[in-house]
Amino acid sequence: MNIFQRMQNIDRRWIYLVVALCIIIPLLIPFNSKTYVTDPSSNLYQKIDSFAGKEDKAVLLSFSHDASTMAELFPMEVSILRHCFERNIKVFTICFSPPSAPLMAYALNVAKEDYPNSQSGVDYCNFGYKPYGLFLPIVLGMGDDVAEAVQTDADGRKIKNLEIMNGIRNYDDLNLIVDFAASAAVFSWITYARVRFGANVAAGVTAVMAADNYPYLQSGQLVGMLSGLKGAAEYEKLVDVFAAYEDADNPNGRKYSPEVIKDTWVPIMSKKISYDSSQGNIDTDVPLPYKFKMARIGMNAQSIAHIMIIVFIILGNIGYFTTRKKPDETI
Amino acid sequence: MLEFISNLIAAILTLFIFSFLYKDNPFYRFAEHLLVGVSMGYAIPLVYINAFIPFVYRPIFLEGNLWLIIPSCIGILYIFRFTRNLSWLSRYPIAFGMGIVGMGVPMSMHSSVLVQMRNAMRPIDSINSFLIFIGTVSILLYFYFSKPHKGLYGKFTNVGIWFMMVGFGASFGYTVMARISLLIGRIQFLLGDFLGLIK
Amino acid sequence: MKRQIPLIIVITLGFLFVAHTFIPSKASVDFYDWWVSWAKAISPFAVVLGILSLFMVHGTKIQRKAPNWQYSVVTLLALVVTAVSGFAWGTNEGTPFLWLFQNVQMPMSATMFSLLAFYIASAAYKAFRAKSPQATVLLIAAFIVMMGQVPIGAAISKWIPETAQWILNVPNLAAKRGIATGVGLGMTATSLKILLGIERTYLGSD
Numbered sequence: 133m134n135i136f137q138r139m140q141n142i143d144r145r146w147i148y149l150v151v152a153l154c155i156i157i158p159l160l161i162p163f164n165s166k167t168y169v170t171d172p173s174s175n176l177y178q179k180i181d182s183f184a185g186k187e188d189k190a191v192l193l194s195f196s197h198d199a200s201t202m203a204e205l206f207p208m209e210v211s212i213l214r215h216c217f218e219r220n221i222k223v224f225t226i227c228f229s230p231p232s233a234p235l236m237a238y239a240l241n242v243a244k245e246d247y248p249n250s251q252s253g254v255d256y257c258n259f260g261y262k263p264y265g266l267f268l269p270i271v272l273g274m275g276d277d278v279a280e281a282v283q284t285d286a287d288g289r290k291i292k293n294l295e296i297m298n299g300i301r302n303y304d305d306l307n308l309i310v311d312f313a314a315s316a317a318v319f320s321w322i323t324y325a326r327v328r329f330g331a332n333v334a335a336g337v338t339a340v341m342a343a344d345n346y347p348y349l350q351s352g353q354l355v356g357m358l359s360g361l362k363g364a365a366e367y368e369k370l371v372d373v374f375a376a377y378e379d380a381d382n383p384n385g386r387k388y389s390p391e392v393i394k395d396t397w398v399p400i401m402s403k404k405i406s407y408d409s410s411q412g413n414i415d416t417d418v419p420l421p422y423k424f425k426m427a428r429i430g431m432n433a434q435s436i437a438h439i440m441i442i443v444f445i446i447l448g449n450i451g452y453f454t455t456r457k458k459p460d461e462t463i
Numbered sequence: 464m465l466e467f468i469s470n471l472i473a474a475i476l477t478l479f480i481f482s483f484l485y486k487d488n489p490f491y492r493f494a495e496h497l498l499v500g501v502s503m504g505y506a507i508p509l510v511y512i513n514a515f516i517p518f519v520y521r522p523i524f525l526e527g528n529l530w531l532i533i534p535s536c537i538g539i540l541y542i543f544r545f546t547r548n549l550s551w552l553s554r555y556p557i558a559f560g561m562g563i564v565g566m567g568v569p570m571s572m573h574s575s576v577l578v579q580m581r582n583a584m585r586p587i588d589s590i591n592s593f594l595i596f597i598g599t600v601s602i603l604l605y606f607y608f609s610k611p612h613k614g615l616y617g618k619f620t621n622v623g624i625w626f627m628m629v630g631f632g633a634s635f636g637y638t639v640m641a642r643i644s645l646l647i648g649r650i651q652f653l654l655g656d657f658l659g660l661i662k
Numbered sequence: 663m664k665r666q667i668p669l670i671i672v673i674t675l676g677f678l679f680v681a682h683t684f685i686p687s688k689a690s691v692d693f694y695d696w697w698v699s700w701a702k703a704i705s706p707f708a709v710v711l712g713i714l715s716l717f718m719v720h721g722t723k724i725q726r727k728a729p730n731w732q733y734s735v736v737t738l739l740a741l742v743v744t745a746v747s748g749f750a751w752g753t754n755e756g757t758p759f760l761w762l763f764q765n766v767q768m769p770m771s772a773t774m775f776s777l778l779a780f781y782i783a784s785a786a787y788k789a790f791r792a793k794s795p796q797a798t799v800l801l802i803a804a805f806i807v808m809m810g811q812v813p814i815g816a817a818i819s820k821w822i823p824e825t826a827q828w829i830l831n832v833p834n835l836a837a838k839r840g841i842a843t844g845v846g847l848g849m850t851a852t853s854l855k856i857l858l859g860i861e862r863t864y865l866g867s868d
Contacts, residue, residue: 144784148484151783155643155650159661165813168823199768200775203648204641230509231502231771234763237755263514265705268563269698323567323574339641339811343634346830347839351582353574359637361644362811422661429661430647435814437643437779442805444787452791469761473769480773484780496733498770500740503716505763507741508748510709518702534700538707545714551664554865556704558668561864562675562697564853566683571853575846579839591832598836599843606844623840628796630837632803633829639782639804640811646779649772 139451147444154440158433164399165432172349173366176334176356178388179308180212181375183221188299190222192309195239196317198231201338205312206239207364207427208336211371212310213243214424217250218375219385222296224306226259226270226282233261237286242423252287253294260286268324275303275329303331308355312336318345322353336363361434364427372398372405376418400425474657477649534559598626669859676857716741803829 183189193212197205216223225236240258244250252258259282262270273281278300279292291297300306309331311318318335325331332355335345339360348354358367373396375385396409400420407414422429479494519535522528537556544553583599585592601623604616612620655661675697682690720734728734748759792798809815810826855861 147784147787148780151780155647159650159654166816168816170827199771202772204644230506265702323570327570327573339637342637343834344838346835347579347842350835351578360641431813433647434643435812438808438812441639441786445790448787449792469765473765477769477773480770492733493736494770496737497740500737501744501762501767504741504744506709507745508753510706514706531703534703538704541707541711554668558671561672564856565676565679568850568853569683572850576843579843594832595836599840602840626833626837628800629803629833632800633807633834636804636807639808642779642782645776649776
């Protein structure tokens with residue numbers, strides 16, 4: 133048996149061991165890496181950012197996934213919530229499946245820890261879990277009156293009495309829905325909220341779903357999209373570079389600029405946010421806790437793992453083609 | 464202390480599931496069955512509190528809306544699904560919910576077909592828009608089986624296969640990323656939340 | 663009675679919903695409100711199906727002392743303990759019910775899916791073969807998209823993420839639009855078949 137034949141018959145557990153090591157080592161020894169921001173992510177960022185400080189504009193985050201895909205979706209949920217808290221953007225959360233409810237509460241708790249001034253019922257509101265039987269009545273009802281359709285929040289308070297509802301009546305105000313899902317759940321929002329009421333819809337999806345959504349991005353049915361852990365890493369960077377930016381001229385963040393995002397990168401090894409660009413380096417005192425860079429740290433391991441998969445495919449093919457029986461030349 | 468115990472239990476159960484990678488074993492089977500039980504048990508109180516109380520109990524017994532006894536009885540018919548002679552009764556609640564397809568037909572036609580078609584017919588002003596147009600049309604024709612795929616027509620539909628292969632390749636690339644991300648999440652939990660090795 | 667009446671219900675409600683979508687009027691809004699209140703009252707009972715099914719499968723295993731019946735006890739016990747804890751102490755933050763979900767269900771569910779990372783790596787080594795020109799194109803597109811997503815790809819060359827985005831925005835978009843349109847037409851056709859009573863498999867067999 134030559135080396136190629138032996139390679140073909142290797143025990144799968146050795147492959148598993150290599151996979152584990154390729155992920156454990158880069159996580160234990162983190163390193164700075166650059167995150168390339170794509171248009172679907174920056175479009176979503178810009179749309180949300182256009183609501184900054186506006187009384188009559190809000191974002192609705194719909195959680196349509198369970199814990200199985202939390203690794204991909206949780207960092208993007210935290211990043212978007214952080215963006216909203218940083219830029220005083222009204223944000224609502226809702227879910228229609230029981231396992232999503234604790235994930236939604238968890239994402240809110242993790243993001244708001246660093247924003248003690250953001251108050252429930254004033255700056256954000258968790259509508260809580262609503263049974264799936266209410267999906268259509270709520271989605272269609274919000275086209276007329278959000279408070280009437282949803283009735284109560286997760287704490288049992290009447291929505292219409294909450295301060296956050298000043299200026300928020302229907303999809304003209306609750307102008308963007310971001311659905312986080314490992315499925316095609318976002319299409320229910322497109323089919324009912326967008327077709328009937330013209331609401332803006334965006335998706336935060338697991339990477340498995342991402343490639344299928346490109347026709348909907350081009351048609352404008354999705355105003356933006358975050359694709360898996362990469363999308364989360366991109367949004368983390370966007371928030372660091374713009375929403376969390378602080379200086380004398382821009383005490384509450386700065387406006388999005390395609391040149392700045394292309395030129396600037398944020399070293400993730402640092403405990404405080406710092407900006408590295410061709411214009412020079414800026415160090416700030418703004419903390420950069422692990423929870424706001426977990427997707428980017430994860431992407432380091434992702435780099436190594438992708439190379440590993442490509443090497444596996446190449447090695448597997450070399451083994452296959454070298455050990456494949458050659459056709460009998462006498463025939 | 465509670466956080467440590469919670470993380471410890473979560474970590475042990477995580478390792479029980481990972482143990483399947485070595486081979487099937489009692490620890491994995493225990494965790495697998497525990498997962499099914501807890502998942503189902505979790506839904507029961509939530510559905511009771513968020514659906515049964517507000518939509519059945521409160522309107523009928525507290526607000527006196529006796530009409531709702533009828534749909535409640537229809538809902539109870541679900542139970543007959545598992546009987547040998549009366550399982551046909553469970554078709555009634557299914558049929559009641561299925562009626563909503565009437566609303567879905569025009570709306571899904573609009574969102575999935577008409578808007579996509581409109582965007583496929585954009586003016587061709589660049590090589591990219593030309594490629595998108597050719598790709599979309601050739602794939603649609605590839606799935607049109609009423610005409611044999613022969614000659615020039617066959618060659619054109621063959622172009623669709625190449626576009627699909629690139630599309631499937633993109634999906635495969637993204638799928639690899641997704642699966643690896645899920646593992647990264649668990650390793651981040653074990654090394655970070657549990658062992659405190661990632662700061 | 664067994665098949666005809668459910669079919670008549672679907673067809674009647676279906677056409678009323680078509681009318682509701684196209685003809686806005688008070689009658690159509692009243693019809694919709696009525697349907698919603700009834701659908702809401704029916705919906706909680708669907709969960710009984712899941713519970714009964716689980717109890718029947720695992721109960722039979724325990725009763726017959728089938729191989730590995732002990733694990734069925736674990737499933738049923740976990741179900742009962744979780745449900746009872748929710749009824750006894752509520753479902754809010756800090757309750758045993760939520761603790762069970764957060765520290766038992768969530769980590770196990772996430773880990774179960776993370777096993778797929780190992781399987782896809784194993785499949786990459788043992789199964790993904792460039793046996794034909796089409797398969798080779800698929801693998802090359804996959805390589806570029808994979809490298810275009812990760813920081814190391816951008817570090818090697820800025821062309822890698824840009825080419826990956828081009829693949830996603832042009833050939834992938836064309837492919838997915840062609841497929842999505844076909845699927846959309848198929849879904850609409852199936853819905854129409856249900857609406858017209860031609861498609862009846864959802865009612866189950868006799």
